[in-house]
Amino acid sequence: MLAAVGKQVADRGVVFIAASLDDQQTRKAIPEFVTKFNLPFPVWVGATTMDLDDLKLGQSIPATVFLDKEGRIKARVLGQVSRNQLEERLNWMTGDGQGPTPNLRLDNLSEK
Secondary structure, three states: OHHHHHHHHHHHOOOOOEEEOOOOOOHHHHHHHHHHOOOOOOEEEOOOHHHHHHOOOOOOOOEEEEEOOOOOEEEEEEOOOOHHHHHHHHHHHHOOOOOOOOOOEEEOOOOO
């Protein structure tokens, strides 16, 4: 889903970056995963739980953070992001904040 949406919004200057928290033993599986799912965006290898904290994601995996061009956090989704949630936030951000503001901190982990 991220690969498909990423292709749709690339012309708006949106860039996706995956972050892998794999350790040394599982890190070797990343290239196969990227190939299997045909990910068209870079994978940040070596991310840590401290990096998640810096992005105000706590220990949530998966999680999605939305940064503006200056690297400021604009929105976060804790847990798996749905296509609708992703597109709503991207449309709001790339539309210069026009229209209704989506919930900027969505916790999908608590909804289960």
